[in-house]
Amino acid sequence: MIDWTTQVVVVTVSLLGAAAGAAGTFVLLRRRALLGDVMSHAALPGVALAFIVGTGIGMGRSLPALAIGAAATALAGAWSVSWIRRQTRLRDDAAMAIVLGCFYGLGVALLGIVQSMPQGQQAGLTHLLLGHVASMTRVDLWSVLLGATVVLLFVVALFKEWRLLCFDEAFTRSIGRPATRLDALLMATLGVVIVVGMQAAGLLVVVALLITPAAAARACTVRAGWMVAIAAAIGAASGAGGALLSSSAPDLPAGALCVLVACAAFGIALCVGPAEGVLWRGLRRWRLEARVRREHLLRAMWELSAPSAGPARDRQALLARTPVSVASLLQRRTWSGPRLQALIRREVRMGNMRWGGAHDRVSLTPPGAAEARSVERIHRLWEEYLTRRADIAPSHVDRDADVIEHVLGPELVAQLERDLDRRGGGALA
Amino acid sequence: MPLIHDTPATLPGAEHAADAAICIHDLTVAYDGRPVLWDIDLDFPRGSICGIVGPNGAGKSTLLKAILGQVATTSGRVLVHGASFDAQRRLVAYVPQRESVDWEFPVRAVDVVAMGAYPRIGWFRGVSRAVIEEARSVLDRVGLADLAMRQIGRLSGGQQQRVFLARALMQRAQVYLLDEPLASVDASTEQVILGVLGELRHEGRTIIAVHHDLATAAQSFDWCVLLNLRVIASGPTATTLTEANVARTYGGRLTILSEAAEALRQAASRGSA
Amino acid sequence: MPLRVFTPEIDGWIVVVGALAGAACSIPGTWLLVRGRLMAGDAVTHAVLPGIAGAFIAFQSRDPLLMLAGAAISGIACLLLAVVLERALRVDRGAALGVAFSAFFAIGLVLIVQGADRVDLDPSCVLYGALELAPIDSVSFGLFAPGGPIISIPRAVPTLLVALAACAIASWVLFKELRLGAFDPGFAAAIGARPLLIDLLLAALVAMVSVAAFESVGSILVVALLAALPAAARMLSSRVGTMLLLGPGLAIAASVAGHFVAVAVPPLFSDRLGDTSSAGTMALMSGLIFLACALLGPERGIVLRVARQRQLQERIAREELLALLWRSQERGLAVEVQDIRRHFVTMAVGRRASGRAVRSLSQRDWVTSSNDRLALTTSGEREAARVIRSHRLWESYLAEQASIRPDHVHATASRLEHVTGDDLAAQLATETNATLDPHGQQIPRE
Incomplete structure (x- = not known):
């Protein structure tokens, strides 16, 4: 049975993860993934300043004051980044690094003052950096609940506008949407996540949950709406997973575990994500290469039969009996000897070819000849299509397709075949 | 009697001239299952100005990158002066598209031009005064002598293109690969670039340029490759850049076709005059 | 409370260590800046944690x-x-860095907690660093022969000196490769200069300086030194070589100013406050140095740019006013101050600009005013004629040579007239050869 404290932690961290994942998606789409990192570090001087001022006017350590201070300097950091970019022609990453380093430096200097204050030792401000997920309180739960609700409401309400802003800022302006204000709202949302998250879980967890779930979602889908949803789900799952893991292994820091769970999700998404999964891409590439090589072999066999031989059906019959020397195949294309041997062996195994002589000649079997004819036909049809439909062709050509009709539709293929016949391309159908 | 067809004369590889500047055989480049270049067999003759012409997305820039070994190929090989690109790197100069660099970079025009000499200088050694002097004289050749000390971003687009050409000249290569050298440049830059390319050809060097503008292709190049995923036609401009071939390359794009037909008429009338 | 006395043994070494750290960081920082990869510094400084643990x-x-x-x-x-x-794997650049360093940092935290019973290592020490403690952690060695004078210097000094020397030598020896790899990686690959290898070398330099510096200034403050000092140098120069030389100089300034602020500022607020973190204030000072360079820098400085823009605006306002007065006199109309105001508002130049323009014209004795009415003086007429001339020449040129419809040329000509010098006007005059503009008005002669 999970105890009450753990339940609080799990719920809080997963809410935080959902909010961070959703907000982080837009920041990633805006190609400023590290802005969350910059703003989190820039929040530090605000916290320290709020503490110093709060103590100075006798309020002591007041949570709302710390939150307001953190949000103020975090937003000032975001504004500084865009100011530097606009005014100095330095690039994004330079502006971000300057702001991150210098705001943080100010924060450290102010923390140094806090430490030397009599009340400073109990301020407990350092945990903001490394987190204290396990010792979360109900105040944290409520503040995260409030913050996450606000963030998710904003995301739902402004989804359309933010998506437009991320995709094409100039267009957003041109249709009269207030791009600057939309951007500011996005930053404010980010600020909310950072402030409640730092208080509850620490800077590291917030930064990781802003970036990693969004990057993982990017590999899963190409649609922004799904991306937001998936990122929120991965964020929530990482939060819950990390908290649960740490409850079973209390020596391990819960915050770091959340981060590592998110990273694992990212790794899995990257490998098998339906949109950009490395595995699928590699597989596609490997299949295509194998296919191209096989086509080259079969077409080389086809071409090496008498070029002037009559109609395709007779030629197919002739071809099935004609041995071709491996040496001439080798010259035909840019393949190495061993690779060609491997290709032939594979076709022999499949019953499409047979060896002749002392393995220095090969010939097609009747099914192999039919296969070669079909490969040649598809190749010719694609060529014909590229010529006929040159305006739209490149985006539609799919060499990976077994049946050209599936890609182009039977009517178009019939039309292409008629054109091919008319131009004397040889009756391959 | 078994028919054996292995006489060299019938092999498609045989028509590849051994003395071609660049010889491409069997080249297929695919991106995520979509072919970008498909079974390319091409020779670029030495000492000519070759244009690679074709619609957007036809794989023109990819072809240059494949020659330079900068994209993974699915099959095929590329020979530069009869050997692989890696072995012949010194023979090839490359002028990328203008968008590919950061123009705010703190570097002067003359420094950029001197970069063309880096393969000769080698690692770990500095750029000598002689190289800088040579870079200045090359800048003079493209008409930018007085802008040598200016930061690269403070030149106009056409001037930047000329700096890139000057950098390629510094490489003292045999084969020059240019990616859209005449895209959105001013008239005087176009004149300078075409003039320099003509000089290079006169010296027996080979120029291969990706070109998007059919209207000027006929007068700029003496060898043409019409490309749309595969090679539609290649050969001397006069016989290759025909209305029929252009139609097969560009398909139903009427506007381009009429533009091309106009260009061809102009070229024909100039040829007869 | 008076300022505490600076002691060379303590404060001197703190400043030296800070300056060395800044100088060492500024070199790879310059390369990261021009390569567009400054946030990599942030990633490295987080990622060192698991290695240490x-x-x-x-x-x-x-x-x-x-x-x-x-x-x-x-x-x-x-x-x-x-x-x-x-x-x-085609992950967005920022996201790739973010995922990588947060994973490394998390692993580092887990390792520290795992090894906590055996070792004591405080992660916040890695984050903050302690420049103040640098003089305490010192090494001593004999000078010359055994028995010679023994000197004692902070351990950070030789470490940072080695890092600085390594960066300086690498930048000296591989200057052209580093610059080429940063400027045009595609071209570098094409000529076989191995941009990936260059990037790797840069990564190694960054890792080395952050490791050497984080002990004394703290890892995240390394980011400030990596970024702000080279960026400040960039504001002052548009050559990589000069930037590399400026960096260490700026580092010395940041270190001196930073330590002074750390010691001098807290007591201003309360007597009971001691020194604050010198590393933090040094980072802050390097940021302020960047800001100052961005504002006051030559050529690209913001102040200069704003001033230039303002000058141009004022000249445009003056010329608009001269043109207005000229046209009114041409038609025999009197011009009052509120007419000018109205004209300027419709021209979107602004109400306040009109007052400034009137004042500036009177100062130059180009207009005289009586009872709120303005009139051009002789010298003012000459100036106004120049403006009107270039405006009308442009109108003729645009209508004749660029085949723009006569009713469309006014707006374009109004913009161009302000940037037309005498040479250009003369050229326009020879090319158009007109005496009347497209609206049939006289073009004033020179």
């Missing part, structure tokens, strides 16, 4: 060399991971 746990010793080696290895590994994610 790992070396600690594996060898059970606090040997600084072992820790430096571990930190450098994990820093480079993190950058490599980010490069693989970005290049091979």
